[in-house]
Amino acid sequence: MSKKKVKKLINGKGIRYDGRKLNELRPIKLEVGVLDNADGSAYIEQGKNKILAAVYGPKEVHPKHLAMPDRSLLRCRYHMAPFSVEERKSPAPSRREKELSKVIREAFEPSVFTEYYPRTSIDIVIEVLQADGGTRCAGITAASLALADAGIPMRDLVSACAAGKVEGHLVLDVADLEDKQGEADVPVAYMPNLNAITLLQMDGMLTSEEFEQAINLAVEGCKQIYQLQKEALKAKYVEVKEAKKEDAEQ
């Protein structure tokens, strides 16, 4: 990957190329229950990312020998649509997609009560329609809502966000251009009520102090995203007149 600087991404006032402050998220839009043919679903736009998440289950396991006697088999398929990136991508799952499918599944394992549904599977499908950096985190944020929409019991919602280092600055919610030209990227998935990190990766170079700062910055981003997730669930499941009454009471 080329780290050659093509243009300056952060100006002297600490404003990023897309107008954001260093600790500012991209605009996020969330919607719950967007697909009729899945048991649960959600859609996220985060910057130029456009991602759909669907959940199926708890359902019968195919092939049958994968079924586990004491819990549900949690599976994830992360897939990028051929038109999601600038150069048309092969529709066959790449090594990167397989790797991301695995880390996303692991990000949900501490949250989902798989022990409630022995011998079944719970399948998460994440389809990236348009990619602009941070798709694993945005995919996790959407999949968490899809799981809640399917009524799958969870210890907590999972919120995800990356922090990174770009031109010497620590920044929140790394966009694709920043990822390509930046020094480091730290994706974090987080259960806000239990204060537990369920995914932590690092790509690039950071001092241990910077790494810690990046985690804290990413967690702050997760907490903001969590509020948006709650609002999205409320928008789907609380009727307008109920919501007004609730707001008035608060």
Place this chain on the structure above:
Amino acid sequence: MSSSKQKSGQFVVPGDRLGVIEEFVPGPGTYEENGTIYSFATGRALVDMLSKQVSVFPKTRFLPVPKVGSIVTGQVREVQSKTANLRIFQVDKHPISGSFTGVLHVSDVSFHYVEIMHDACKPGDIVRAKVVSDKNRTFHLSIKEPDLGALHAFCSRCGNVLTSRGAQMRCLKCGKIERRKVAQDYGKGGIV
């Protein structure tokens, strides 16, 4: 949010704190960890002031899975002389995700002796059954009880819905006589 401020009827999502065990008893839709009670569902928190039970009534769909003791509804697929396969599509009156496979053995058809499965059910029948075991990763079903058995059965010659007079089934269209183990409410409408 502190536990005492959590109002009954409030909208909660998985992970929301509902209280502590010194204060409340964890009910349906909740779980307890290190003395704190949390919601595991998306819905409305409800506190029973008498029993001090806090529970969450889900607003989302709830998709059950078959368990031992569940009453399930399914469609008969293949029938062999001693066994039948069912495609279960409903558990305790709830729709489920996709379908589960259940197996009915001829010894679980009736309190009376039944020689071959073809006298109890045929492919296409809609049957209410009880899950009696889940050994070897298989849901074993029983239709022995009076309220279990065929809810809808179809003539194997012309496909018309059969009319029941006990175990004797008659096709009013072509006159064919067949046998089934029927539920006592056979043909009385719904399949639930």
